[in-house]
Amino acid sequence: MPPYEPVLMARFGKADSTLLEGYREDGGYVSWLKVLGGISSGEWTTTKVIDMVKAAGLRGRGGAGFPTGLKWTFIPAKEKRQGKPVYLLCNADESEPGTFKDRLLMEKDPHQLLEGMMISSFALEAKHAYIYIRGEMVHCAEILNAAVNECYAAGLLGANIQGSGIDLDITVHRGAGAYICGEETALIESLEGKRGHPRIKPPFPAVSGVWACPTIVNNVETLACVKHILDRGSDWFKGIGRNEKNTGPKLYCMSGHVEKPGVYEAAMGIPFLDLLALAGGVKGGRRIKAVIPGGASAAMLTEAEVQNLPMDFDGVAAAKSMLGSAAIVVMDETTDMPKAVTNISKFFAHESCGQCTPCREGTPWLNKMLTRLVNGQGKRQDLDLLLQIAGQMGNGMTICVFADAAIAPVLSGIAKFRSEFEAYLTVAKNLDYALAAPEENTLKIADRVAEGMHS
Amino acid sequence: MSGGPNTPVSEQAGNPRVGEHGALSCGHELSFSPDARKEFERLLTRYPTKMAALLPVLWLAQKEWGWISREAVDHVASILDLSPAFVWGVVTFYTMYNRTPVGKHLIQVCTSISCHLAGAEEVLTECRRKLGDLKPGETSADGRYTVISVECLAQCDKAPAVMVNDDDYALVTNDKLDAFLGSLK
Ligand SMILES: Cc1cc2nc3c(=O)[nH]c(=O)nc-3n(C[C@H](O)[C@H](O)[C@H](O)COP(=O)(O)O)c2cc1C
Ligand code: SF4
Ligand code: FES
Numbered sequence: 001m002p003p004y005e006p007v008l009m010a011r012f013g014k015a016d017s018t019l020l021e022g023y024r025e026d027g028g029y030v031s032w033l034k035v036l037g038g039i040s041s042g043e044w045t046t047t048k049v050i051d052m053v054k055a056a057g058l059r060g061r062g063g064a065g066f067p068t069g070l071k072w073t074f075i076p077a078k079e080k081r082q083g084k085p086v087y088l089l090c091n092a093d094e095s096e097p098g099t100f101k102d103r104l105l106m107e108k109d110p111h112q113l114l115e116g117m118m119i120s121s122f123a124l125e126a127k128h129a130y131i132y133i134r135g136e137m138v139h140c141a142e143i144l145n146a147a148v149n150e151c152y153a154a155g156l157l158g159a160n161i162q163g164s165g166i167d168l169d170i171t172v173h174r175g176a177g178a179y180i181c182g183e184e185t186a187l188i189e190s191l192e193g194k195r196g197h198p199r200i201k202p203p204f205p206a207v208s209g210v211w212a213c214p215t216i217v218n219n220v221e222t223l224a225c226v227k228h229i230l231d232r233g234s235d236w237f238k239g240i241g242r243n244e245k246n247t248g249p250k251l252y253c254m255s256g257h258v259e260k261p262g263v264y265e266a267a268m269g270i271p272f273l274d275l276l277a278l279a280g281g282v283k284g285g286r287r288i289k290a291v292i293p294g295g296a297s298a299a300m301l302t303e304a305e306v307q308n309l310p311m312d313f314d315g316v317a318a319a320k321s322m323l324g325s326a327a328i329v330v331m332d333e334t335t336d337m338p339k340a341v342t343n344i345s346k347f348f349a350h351e352s353c354g355q356c357t358p359c360r361e362g363t364p365w366l367n368k369m370l371t372r373l374v375n376g377q378g379k380r381q382d383l384d385l386l387l388q389i390a391g392q393m394g395n396g397m398t399i400c401v402f403a404d405a406a407i408a409p410v411l412s413g414i415a416k417f418r419s420e421f422e423a424y425l426t427v428a429k430n431l432d433y434a435l436a437a438p439e440e441n442t443l444k445i446a447d448r449v450a451e452g453m454h455s
Numbered sequence: 456m457s458g459g460p461n462t463p464v465s466e467q468a469g470n471p472r473v474g475e476h477g478a479l480s481c482g483h484e485l486s487f488s489p490d491a492r493k494e495f496e497r498l499l500t501r502y503p504t505k506m507a508a509l510l511p512v513l514w515l516a517q518k519e520w521g522w523i524s525r526e527a528v529d530h531v532a533s534i535l536d537l538s539p540a541f542v543w544g545v546v547t548f549y550t551m552y553n554r555t556p557v558g559k560h561l562i563q564v565c566t567s568i569s570c571h572l573a574g575a576e577e578v579l580t581e582c583r584r585k586l587g588d589l590k591p592g593e594t595s596a597d598g599r600y601t602v603i604s605v606e607c608l609a610q611c612d613k614a615p616a617v618m619v620n621d622d623d624y625a626l627v628t629n630d631k632l633d634a635f636l637g638s639l640k
Contacts, residue, residue, distance in 0.1 A: 097567040097607040135514075135551045136608055138621040171501045176510055177550035179606065193509035195548035211503055253611065255569040261612035296568055296607075327611070329569055343571040347606055353548075 007228055007240075007249040008221065009265045012108040018143050020150040023111040029156060031230035032118045036164040049123035053226060055234035057247035062091055062182075062219030063295075063324050065313035068226075074206035075124055075214045084213040088121050088129040089191065092220050093175055093182035095134055096295035097347055098327030101251040101263050102220035106133070106140045109224075110147035114170065116223035118156070119230050121168050124216055128169045132187050135176040144172045179351040183400050184217035185209075186353065197355050198400035221251055242269025246312035250326060254279035257286070257332040269312035275328065286332040290417070294324025296344050297405030299412035321412070337420045341413035342370040348406035359403035362393040366410055378425045383414060478525035478543055479555055485526040487534075491519050495534065505535050509545055513552055522553035550605070558594040558601035560639045563618040564627075566604045569611035574628065578615045579604050581629050585636060600639075 011017050011026060023029070038044035054069030075086055090113070094102040105113055113131075121129045133141050148170050151157040159167045173191060175181050181190045185199035188210045209215020225248055229237050241247035250268040252275055255261045259280025266275060272291070282288055288303040293311070299321040301309070309319055316323040331340060349367040354360045369386055372378055390407040397403065414421055487495060494515055498508045512535060516527045523546050525539075532539040546552045553561075564570075564579040579602070583589045586600045594601045610616035613625030619639060627635050 094609050095607060098569055098611050099607070100609040100611050103609045134609070135549070136605075136618060139623075169501075174511065174514060175549070176513070176552055177605075178548065190510065191507060192504070193506035193545070195545055211507075255611035255614065256572050261569075261614070263612070292568070329572070329611075331572065335572065340568065340571065343566070343568055347567055350606060 004266055006265045008105065008112070008224055008251060009108075009263070011112070012104070017108050018110055018147060020111060020147070020154060023109070027231070028111055029115055031227060032115050032156065033162065035119060035122055035230070036162045036166060039164050039166065046123045046125060049119060049230070052229055052234050053123070056225075056229045056237035057234075057241075057244055058222065058225055058229065058237065059246070059313060060219055061221035061225070061250070061326070062217075063096070063297075063322075065323065068218065068222055071206065071218075072120075072124060072216060074204065075216065076207060078125070081214060085128065086124050086126045087210050087213055087215045088117065088124055088126040089184075089187065089210065089215060089217045090117055090129065090131040090220060090223055091182060091184065091187060091217050092131050092133040092137075093179075093187060094137075094220070094325075095179040095182055096297060096325045096327055097344070098255055098292060098295045098329045099253050099325040100255075101253050101326065103137060103140055104263050105220050105224055105251070106137070106144055110144050111151075112227055113144075113220055113224050114147055114151060116225065116227040117170060118168060120216075120218065120223055120226050122166060126216075127167050128171065130191060130210075131170065131172045132181070132191055133172060133174055134181075135174050138174075141172050141174050148172060178353075179347075180353045180400075180402060183402065185400070187217060188215060195353070197353050198402070200399055225249070240267045242267070242310050242312055242315065246310075246314055250312070252311065253325070253327045254330070255327070256292075256329040257283040257335070258330050259283055266311075269310045269315060272306045272309040272311055272328075275311055276330070279330075282330060282332050284332075286334065288330060289333045289335050290331040290337060290340075290413075292327070292329040292331075292409070293319075294322045295327035296329075296347055297408060298322045298324045299408045300416060301412075302416050321408075336374075337413060337417040338370065338374050338424055341409055342367065342374050344409045344413075345370050345406070348402070352402065352406070356398040356403065358393040358397045359406065362389055362403065363406050365389055366406070370410075373421065373424050376424065380425060382425070383418070383421055386410065387414065478523070478528050478546075481520070481522075481524035481526050483526065485520060485524070485530050487515070487519060487530065491515055506537060509535060509537065509542065510549075513542075513546060517552060522556050555592075556594070559599050560601070560619050562600060562602045562639075563605040563608070564602065565606065565608045565610070565614070565616045565618075567607035567611075569607070570614040570616055573614035575615040578617075578627060578629055578632065581632055582636070585632065 014022060016022050035044045050069050050072050058068045059065040060068055092102055117129050131144060155162060157168055157170055178196045180186045181196040183198050184205060186196040190196040191210055205215040205217060238247045240249055246268045248268050249265055252264050254264060264278045290300045291306045292298055292300055293316045301319055301321055305319050309315060313323050345367040349363040352359045352363045369382055373382055390410050394404040394407050495512060498511050502508050512531050516531055517523060520527055528539050528542050532542045566575045583602050586595050589595060589602050592603055608616045608618055610623055615627050617624040617627040
């Protein structure tokens with residue numbers, strides 16, 4: 001196989017990679033202008049773009065891997081929209097622990113994202129698109145704003161762009177610190193100026209989203225991919241990847257105990273061990289103990305489970321976890337697993353939005369019990385109780401899948417590294433009760449988290 | 456209720472009552488400077504509703520005054536036609552709006568999983584110790600430093616990751632802590 005040619009990261013190394021001029025020298029905005037120029041002749045239609053995205057097999061890079069083209073078709077037809085505008089929202093809230101790919105895409109090549117958003121907005125008939133960027137990425141928001149301004153000045157955004165009859169505005173909107181605002185309906189509430197409380201679905205955003213208008217929420221990387229599908233065609237995109245259901249270039253975030261942490265681009269479905277090799281292998285040449293394959297919300301995998309793991313949506317799902325945001329956190333043999341799980345439970349206890357009782361009460365409970373355990377004050381019943389509480393939080397008990405995400409690392413961590421948890425119990429040797437194997441539960445939850453990540 | 460010695464300034468002299476929302480008073484009335492007012496007007500043109508401008512306008516307020524006092528809440532509420540209680544509800548939901556004054560350097564240490572694996576908790580403890588045994592959220596007596604623990608900053612490849620005000624710092628391990636703190640002027 002020929003070496004992989006980067007697509008999304010191709011321009012990252014260039015000087016001034018954020019500026020319009022360099023972007024255009026590298027063929028940037030050719031697709032956008034091509035589409036704009038072909039509208040009056042009927043050469044370019046919204047349906048044509050949507051069909052190209054569908055044919056490419058593009059699946060959402062934000063967590064769930066939902067087919068992007070299919071999602072776009074959920075927007076009601078013009079006659080049924082009662083004159084309401086359509087909105088495209090770019091999800092740049094990137095807060096899932098272990099994830100840092102969208103930041104790089106925006107920081108290094110903002111025009112790539114903007115062109116993807118322009119083409120997508122055309123396909124969706126959206127006249128205003130927003131980039132909801134997490135509050136902490138202050139400088140990144142400045143870079144995006146500068147790029148947006150360049151586009152207005154160059155006549156690539158605004159009213160009647162290039163005489164095409166198309167109007168489009170893009171606004172960068174900063175969040176203010178809340179992981180839950182990455183969940184698409186919470187993001188919508190937050191953009192409306194409210195607390196980021198996820199909405200009960202249905203109605204789904206495509207029908208009634210921001211300001212009660214048809215809305216599509218897509219991840220940064222997803223929208224960046226659209227530009228390349230228009231540049232090089234669906235067949236080219238589909239030709240990259242493990243199989244026709246898992247296609248395209250993919251960014252992987254490698255962190256934890258690896259020699260060279262960072263974002264690596266590879267064909268969708270690269271085997272885990274190849275990816276690990278790109279990141280220089282496990283730190284200090286040690287052995288793997290556990291791997292989080294898709295951010296803190298994903299069930300943990302053991303060394304054995306990652307050996308032949310294809311890193312794509314279906315590959316990781318088959319291992320009863322999820323690719324999620326492709327945030328791969330490697331934990332080596334020196335890792336204290338109960339402490340790692342406790343750390344993750346702290347995150348979820350901190351970030352619950354508080355609307356649903358099982359989640360609002362359950363996440364701090366799990367964290368308190370785990371903290372007690374790792375402080376050497378665990379009680380014999382605690383592991384049982386932990387599993388029991390976790391079992392009451394997931395599987396449809398709550399408005400959004402945050403609660404399912406919160407229990408996935410706890411259930412998988414205890415199931416797969418139970419002896420380490422028991423070692424923390426003072427009377428671990430005389431355990432006289434049997435714990436039900438939570439594996440079946442873990443499986444159901446991984447499925448639900450993956451499903452619920454999309455609308 | 457109004458006029459007594461304990462009445463917050465914002466409620467004296469016939470100002471609208473803030474309500475029981477518990478925001479700290481800064482002691483005097485606030486309103487945007489002409490520059491901020493201009494930016495406010497520009498922001499309104501980007502959204503179909505006034506309410507949608509709330510988060511950006513709160514950012515603007517924090518830039519103007521450093522933190523969100525009850526008088527800032529009052530001002531933002533009045534220019535956006537919202538109730539102060541609603542605005543305060545939004546302020547308290549998000550972690551990045553400061554509800555008390557903070558030090559010149561707001562040091563935010565990530566303690567999520569990748570940074571945890573790189574020893575972030577020890578960095579946090581040591582950082583607080585070096586700056587005078589600061590408690591979580593406490594500001595040093597000279598007003599220079601506030602140290603808080605935050606969740607993933609999307610810089611997990613640079614663990615332990617730290618933000619100071621709006622700036623990102625990479626690989627802030629304990630052995631580099633002196634150099635890091637020394638670089639904050
Ligand atoms: C708790 C929670 C947090 C999420 N955070 C993000 C996020 O930070 N970025 C993101 O793109 N998607 C996030 N998602 C997924 C979004 O809800 C949504 O599915 C996604 O933005 C859709 O884009 P895509 O189809 O392009 O993947 C999150 C979901 C949940 C349940
Ligand atoms: S599950 Fe948790 S985060 Fe989601 S809506 Fe309910 S309380 Fe909020
Ligand atoms: S875990 Fe610390 S920056 Fe992501």
